[in-house]
Amino acid sequence: MLGYIAAFGPPDILCVWGLGVDVSILEASASSVRIYNSIDAQALRVPDEVGRHFEIVLTGAQWQSEEVERRLPGVLTAIMPIGPEFASPETFFPLGLEKIYDVVYVAAAQTYKRHDVLFDALTCLPRSMRALCVCGYGELGEQLRARVDELGVSVDFVGPPGVGFDEVNRLMNLARIGVVCGVNDGAPAILTEYMLAGLPVLANSRLTCGLQFITSATGRMADPDHFPVVLQEMLADIGSFRPREAVLLDWAWPHTAERFSALVNEARRRKADVVATEQESDCERDR
Incomplete structure (x- = not known):
């Protein structure tokens, strides 16, 4: 994956589901909106030194969000478990069959x-x-x-x-x-x-x-x-x-996609603010 990023550049959005990712990939994708999704009962299945590279952590319950925010101050969290929130009405639907x-x-x-x-x-x-x-x-x-x-x-x-x-x-x-x-x-x-x-x-x-x-x-x-x-x-x-x-x-994927899009846009805004602040500090030092 590092070779892919070196050849084609980092993705706009990098998603990590569940078991984790090598920190070198997160560092190589510093310009991406990096998203972690818990998927299991643990709120965060990566060490804090890896978790701090994410802009967004998706959780499955309020207690998970609270634990993530305590461990990773400043990270955006959303209770948005991917499976049930992005369920597809076009895939699962009533068929009118006999209930045996x-x-x-x-x-x-x-x-x-x-x-x-x-x-x-x-x-x-x-x-x-x-x-x-x-x-x-x-x-x-x-x-x-x-x-x-x-x-x-x-x-x-x-x-x-x-x-x-x-x-x-x-x-x-x-x-x-x-x-x-x-x-x-x-x-x-x-x-x-x-x-x-x-x-x-x-x-x-x-x-x-x-x-x-x-x-x-x-x-x-x-x-x-x-x-x-x-x-x-x-x-x-x-x-x-x-x-x-x-x-x-309330929960089918079109609703969640709207919430997810707003979340990504907020992460991008925050990243842009950080870059602007850093550039301002550099200018002050140059003076």
Whole structure:
């Protein structure tokens, strides 16, 4: 990447998602608007000496913004988790299919997604309750299937490996409710993707980032111990939710793109002010 920057110049905008970047790339892109996106439960997954090179840090919750602002004074922050905020209404939408599942969980077959919360809830519900798990990737596929067999609950699995977006949308459309069971998870994109497909969402009330997307129109949140009761309540009152309409009003990508553009423009203004101040100081010294 350093070779690319040397050959073609730094980009107007440099985005770093999640795991970090070598500081030499940030230094070579000093004229860029450099943006970091957390994506996970940690507010900042790079050391402060790397983080200080960013103009903007996108977060998934207020507590993350506060931590970033404490560690990196002067940085611009915005609660703008990329996945759920930039969800596409053209990709996820209702299909009018028969609902053959009560619940769907679209999540990697990994420990932090906490499939156990859903499985334990199903053990407390009528055995007629049917669930679908769609796993794009992860190492726990066989273990999750074995756990379902052990508990004797009705869960079908798709993947891993995963399927394409069209098929994910179709599979979600076969269910009445989508769930998000994780705790130490950045705001999962699936939150608003469920909603755009017309599904209200039951989210773990301990979810670290993303609960701002759960409103009276889009779903409910509950402690894992209360998942069975709240699932039943939601199924009984399914017609009261308006998830797709709520997302289209507030969170789909066109809205977020406007906010993002304003954020980048503010970062550019700040950078221009710094350059002007430095030039003024140089002139004073020359005198």
